[in-house]
Amino acid sequence: MPSLSTLADRWLPRLVLSPTIVASLLFVYGFIALTGFLSLTESRLMPNYEYAGFGQYAELFDLERWWTAAANLGIFGALFVLFCLALGLLLAIFLDQKIRLEGALRAIYLYPIALSFIVTGAAWKWILNPGLGLEHMVRGWGFPDFTFDWLINPDMAIYTVVIAGVWQSSGFVMALFLAGLRGIDDSIIKAAQVDGASLPTIYRRIVIPSLRPVFFSVFLILAHIAIKSFDLVMALTAGGPGTSSTVPAVFMYQYAFSRGQLGLGAASAMMMLATIMAVLVPMMYLETKGTRHGR
């Protein structure tokens, strides 16, 4: 018969972990299932638990505002990821050239990540204010025809979100790439230099390819931030002017909480989940496959 302490050691770990497991089953998996179910009902202001098929999705796909939101997510997501990657990688490579004051510069590039997207949105809303901000200032410099009204221009408002988002997140990407660069074996680079390879060639042929895993995680994180982005848009443009800069997260909030369209809100939330899965699952699959082939 096992002693009491052996029994305790066998069951304690499971016992200790069980509240978290229960919470996850309930509040993550259970709630996703509930939201999924809600999206299949005719719930409006109050939840209605009668199955009603895919009507909410049909309604969602008929709404022009949803497609504006989806298109904006595409524009914002693509540009946000692209600019963050490019700027982050460039800054990391530059900082990796034995720069004096590297610590201070790194801290300056990275501090925006400590801010709330609401703060970032408030700051850029003021800077991009057409009447008093950047536009006003450049006009004062002697360019009276200078216009920079993206914030109130329905065609351009979504790009202001890109500007603010890249400002906030690119330093973080820099930090990840820099950590990746520091993990590369110096001797490989030295050997290439001895062989007469130029610095750009070394970066293109050796350094950047070996950062593949970093690219992978950075891409995942940025795509994730982009798809979830809600606060930045709310603070900067509130989805406007009109609905021109709305994104799925703002759409979901407005329909579920301001317009009393629970079913439609739930359907849009499920679409957001599906989008994240569509990005995540293939990436994960590719990456684990890549690792299995012995890297």
Next chain:
Amino acid sequence: MAAKLTFGRAALYLLLALCALYYLMPLYVMLVTSFKSLDEIRAGNLLGLPAAPSAAAWAKAWAGACTGAQCDGLAPYFWNSVKMAIPAVLISTAIGSINGYVLAHWRFRGSEIVFTALMVGCFIPFQVVILPMARLLGMAEMANTTAGLAFVHIVYGLAFTTMFFRNYYVTVPEELIKAARIDGAGFFLIYRKIIFPLSLPIFMVCFIWQFTQIWNDFLFGVVFGGSDAQPVTVALNNLVNTSTGVKEYNVDMAAAIIAALPTLVLYLVAGKYFVRGLTAGAVKG
């Protein structure tokens, strides 16, 4: 060759300095704007230093600005955020630590699956859980309370804290734990005597990560905070986006800095752990 090299280095430094200016500019603009008078803001340019620096906008942002119907400034909401964030950070970190200990050193059949299943919580867009959660909090009469908000932050923070600690604790040699078990030490004794004393860095990382996440959160705050438990981010957004009355940009900017101050200070004093937390979160992805 040497001259060319120096020129290249100079260009490199110039570029890095320009980038630094770009990142600093919004903070600088927020600061100078918050100390200007409204007249000066309307007349002067964005980057100019305030002619007659005044802290009036700060006083108003803290205690008198209107965030929607209330005109008590940001202070009550700032304290709401403090009351929400501190317990939520402490509890989610404590649970995460013991979870990580189990998943790293007390594996049982299925524990890897449990870990993977928990990690899904790091990836979901929270929009997909807020509707049932709003209903649940309503039924439990915890809607619009700080306790309810803290609860939500704990529940959805556990995936991250568990991951941080688990990934840190797997680097503690298994032999150390085995030896202690042979000596008759049990589950909690090993945690207290071996694991916990090694954990200071990861606790720091986790505290900072969780505090930043919870303090900066907007979605949960706006959905579950109501008017009584509204956190500072929601109040700031209401302040900046109210369309009634004269727009006081100096007050807006002072309020934005007030809302940003706790996480900014944390970043300045513990930046090392900050970066480590971000990279740790990212390595796992």
